[in-house]
Amino acid sequence: MKINRLFLLGCYCILTACASGPKLSELETLPFYGNKILSCSLDNTIAVMPAFYLRPPVQQVPVNKNAIMLKTLGINYTKGKAVNILMDTLKKHNITISEANKNNYLTREQRLLVDKIIVLKSYSFKNIYARDGSYLDANIGVDVYERNNSKALKSFDVWGRLETVELGNGINEFPTAQFDERLQQAYENLLKYPEFMNLLCSK
Amino acid sequence: MHSSFYRTLIVSSLLVFTGCAKDTKLNIKEISATEIADMEKQANVARNAFFKKDYITAINRYEPLLKDMTVNSPLYLLEQATSYWLNNDNEQARKKLLLAESLLRDFYDAKSEESAISLWGSESEKVYKGDPYEQTVLYIFLGLMLLENGDIDNALASFKSAQLADSDSKDSLYQTDFGLAQFLEAYCYKLLDKEEAQQTSLNQSISSFTITHPQVKDLINKKQALLKEIEELDSSEKIALAEKLKILNSTIDDALKKVDLSYIKPLYSDFNTLLLIWNGKSPIKQGVGEYGEKLVIIKNPTPINRYEIQVDNNKWVDGLKGMADISYQATTRGGRLMDDVLEDQAAFKKASYQVGNVLVTAGAAVALGSAQGGSGDGALIGVGVGAGMMLLGGIAYGVGSLTSVEADIRSWKVLPNELMVVPLNLTPGKHQFNIDSFEGYIQREHYSLSADIYINKPLNIILAVPQSYAVTTK
Numbered sequence: 001m002k003i004n005r006l007f008l009l010g011c012y013c014i015l016t017a018c019a020s021g022p023k024l025s026e027l028e029t030l031p032f033y034g035n036k037i038l039s040c041s042l043d044n045t046i047a048v049m050p051a052f053y054l055r056p057p058v059q060q061v062p063v064n065k066n067a068i069m070l071k072t073l074g075i076n077y078t079k080g081k082a083v084n085i086l087m088d089t090l091k092k093h094n095i096t097i098s099e100a101n102k103n104n105y106l107t108r109e110q111r112l113l114v115d116k117i118i119v120l121k122s123y124s125f126k127n128i129y130a131r132d133g134s135y136l137d138a139n140i141g142v143d144v145y146e147r148n149n150s151k152a153l154k155s156f157d158v159w160g161r162l163e164t165v166e167l168g169n170g171i172n173e174f175p176t177a178q179f180d181e182r183l184q185q186a187y188e189n190l191l192k193y194p195e196f197m198n199l200l201c202s203k
Numbered sequence: 204m205h206s207s208f209y210r211t212l213i214v215s216s217l218l219v220f221t222g223c224a225k226d227t228k229l230n231i232k233e234i235s236a237t238e239i240a241d242m243e244k245q246a247n248v249a250r251n252a253f254f255k256k257d258y259i260t261a262i263n264r265y266e267p268l269l270k271d272m273t274v275n276s277p278l279y280l281l282e283q284a285t286s287y288w289l290n291n292d293n294e295q296a297r298k299k300l301l302l303a304e305s306l307l308r309d310f311y312d313a314k315s316e317e318s319a320i321s322l323w324g325s326e327s328e329k330v331y332k333g334d335p336y337e338q339t340v341l342y343i344f345l346g347l348m349l350l351e352n353g354d355i356d357n358a359l360a361s362f363k364s365a366q367l368a369d370s371d372s373k374d375s376l377y378q379t380d381f382g383l384a385q386f387l388e389a390y391c392y393k394l395l396d397k398e399e400a401q402q403t404s405l406n407q408s409i410s411s412f413t414i415t416h417p418q419v420k421d422l423i424n425k426k427q428a429l430l431k432e433i434e435e436l437d438s439s440e441k442i443a444l445a446e447k448l449k450i451l452n453s454t455i456d457d458a459l460k461k462v463d464l465s466y467i468k469p470l471y472s473d474f475n476t477l478l479l480i481w482n483g484k485s486p487i488k489q490g491v492g493e494y495g496e497k498l499v500i501i502k503n504p505t506p507i508n509r510y511e512i513q514v515d516n517n518k519w520v521d522g523l524k525g526m527a528d529i530s531y532q533a534t535t536r537g538g539r540l541m542d543d544v545l546e547d548q549a550a551f552k553k554a555s556y557q558v559g560n561v562l563v564t565a566g567a568a569v570a571l572g573s574a575q576g577g578s579g580d581g582a583l584i585g586v587g588v589g590a591g592m593m594l595l596g597g598i599a600y601g602v603g604s605l606t607s608v609e610a611d612i613r614s615w616k617v618l619p620n621e622l623m624v625v626p627l628n629l630t631p632g633k634h635q636f637n638i639d640s641f642e643g644y645i646q647r648e649h650y651s652l653s654a655d656i657y658i659n660k661p662l663n664i665i666l667a668v669p670q671s672y673a674v675t676t677k
Binding site: 047049052053103104105106107108111114117119145147148150 | 416641
């Protein structure tokens with residue numbers, strides 16, 4: 001009898017814990033990229049371009065009819081927007097940007113004015129739900145190139161995060177998307193990363 | 204300008220009369236839909252050789268396909284001509300293009316289509332006629348061959364025909380925006396000392412470059428769609444849209460001002476040589492839908508989008524984009540975006556997955572399955588190219604009786620995605636060209652070629668083809 005009571009109490013505890021979920025503070029934190037945005041010691045001119053194969057996140061196709069399809073975030077968020085936010089973020093932090101290559105109608109003369117090139121290879125979004133709010137994450141992948149080298153110097157994979165008190169369940173309830181803002185967070189984390197900034201700002 | 208037009212017309216008419224005198228007969232071999240498909244399989248072997256740059260094999264592989272005159276012959280003649288051209292045999296290329304043009308000419312004009320039908324008989328519905336962009340490229344290639352051979356008048360007629368093929372004769376809204384055709388027309392006028400006409404054509408060429416520029420073309424596409432909508436409405440509804448058009452026009456004006464015209468400064472310079480850089484592969488036609496009945500044109504973008512050229516290990520010049528973007532031309536008519544266009548192969552896979560929702564229209568379904576009796580003999584109007592071209596006025600698009608559900612996806616597959624243009628003024632003799640290809644700012648490939656420049660040619664044409672037709676990036 002006593003064992004039954006203890007078993008029922010145990011089940012109740014597990015169920016209530018599952019229903020409420022973890023708190024935001026209990027969720028995994030992002031990797032540490034740096035404390036503050038770093039500045040360039042040299043006035044390098046930076047060009048930004050999307051990778052040829054860059055596409056918005058793709059909606060996942062359900063495996064079978066019964067599978068619950070979680071909505072993939074940002075399927076209509078264009079690569080042009082993602083590149084523009086990167087350029088705006090760099091400009092905001094006083095990095096000199098080449099505006100020449102918006103449409104690949106670029107001359108050799110204009111290309112030779114550029115010191116380093118950032119190629120945006122990927123971007124995606126993720127929401128993490130807790131009982132007291134949500135994390136709105138963005139992930140970006142970039143390569144850094146030197147002007148006269150067809151091989152990337154290094155690749156970087158960086159997360160950015162916004163915190164909101166809005167709740168969601170990922171199936172039909174979502175917090176406000178804020179794609180621009182979370183991408184900006186990811187790009188700013190890139191600018192905090194000493195290895196990235198050293199490459200970007202060296203001759 | 205007018206006097207020059209009439210002069211060209213007279214020359215062209217003479218050519219037609221002499222051509223008529225030859226009165227060549229067509230002996231068409233009737234073939235079934237299955238045989239057409241089998242021929243296409245064999246043609247794919249030739250195309251694969253072409254893409255491996257084994258042009259001799261490609262040329263030879265087309266030969267058995269051209270042994271009998273069939274509904275596929277014009278297509279294979281065009282593809283064989285391209286192979287000859289890339290194999291530096293301009294004379295054979297010119298002959299094959301002239302033959303293809305003479306077989307197809309009458310289909311391109313509603314007035315002469317009847318004679319084309321009598322020429323091809325019951326097979327006429329199945330003849331490969333090409334989409335307007337293919338017809339335009341045919342006339343540009345032919346014009347280049349004629350120009351290099353010193354035939355300026357017929358080259359001029361050919362470049363005019365290219366522009367007509369790119370326009371929609373039924374609708375004055377959609378005028379040509381194929382900059383290279385207008386640029387070459389201007390050059391012909393220059394050779395003929397028609398300064399005013401040269402300037403007019405050059406201005407048209409600059410205008411085409413501007414309205415097809417990536418900063419503007421989407422707005423132009425929207426405007427053309429809106430104009431079409433206005434045209435189809437009654438007067439009360441037109442007023443509401445007129446305001447929308449006014450706002451759109453103002454946005455377009457702002458966008459036009461932002462286009463960097465210094466990029467195309469080399470077009471104004473003196474030149475005796477035109478280096479054309481062959482970039483990527485042609486757009487793809489595919490049938491989607493339950494029975495493959497819906498025709499879609501899939502753009503075939505390539506990562507390589509820029510070229511820098513060093514001439515004689517000395518001076519660097521840029522390959523100019525935006526003068527002959529074949530993918531763009533394939534998916535628009537005079538700036539109007541067709542509604543059966545997919546951005547790339549990935550989009551096609553997506554469309555195939557959700558076939559019921561694909562944004563396509565039933566395309567040019569050609570009667571591939573209706574091979575019937577009839578000899579199909581008829582009089583072929585010689586190979587005089589001029590007047591036939593001048594008569595060309597329409598688009599043989601969507602011809603066919605829908606008796607077969609499958610869309611006609613035959614296309615001129617050995618075309619580039621885009622031709623980059625480099626006007627050069629070179630001294631006679633041998634010259635060396637080092638060509639760097641770029642994905643935006645990043646160099647991906649390098650190749651070199653040399654070419655002889657002749658003083659007696661009206662225009663020296665050099666074709667630069669990259670090491671590989673399908674460059675991939677990491």
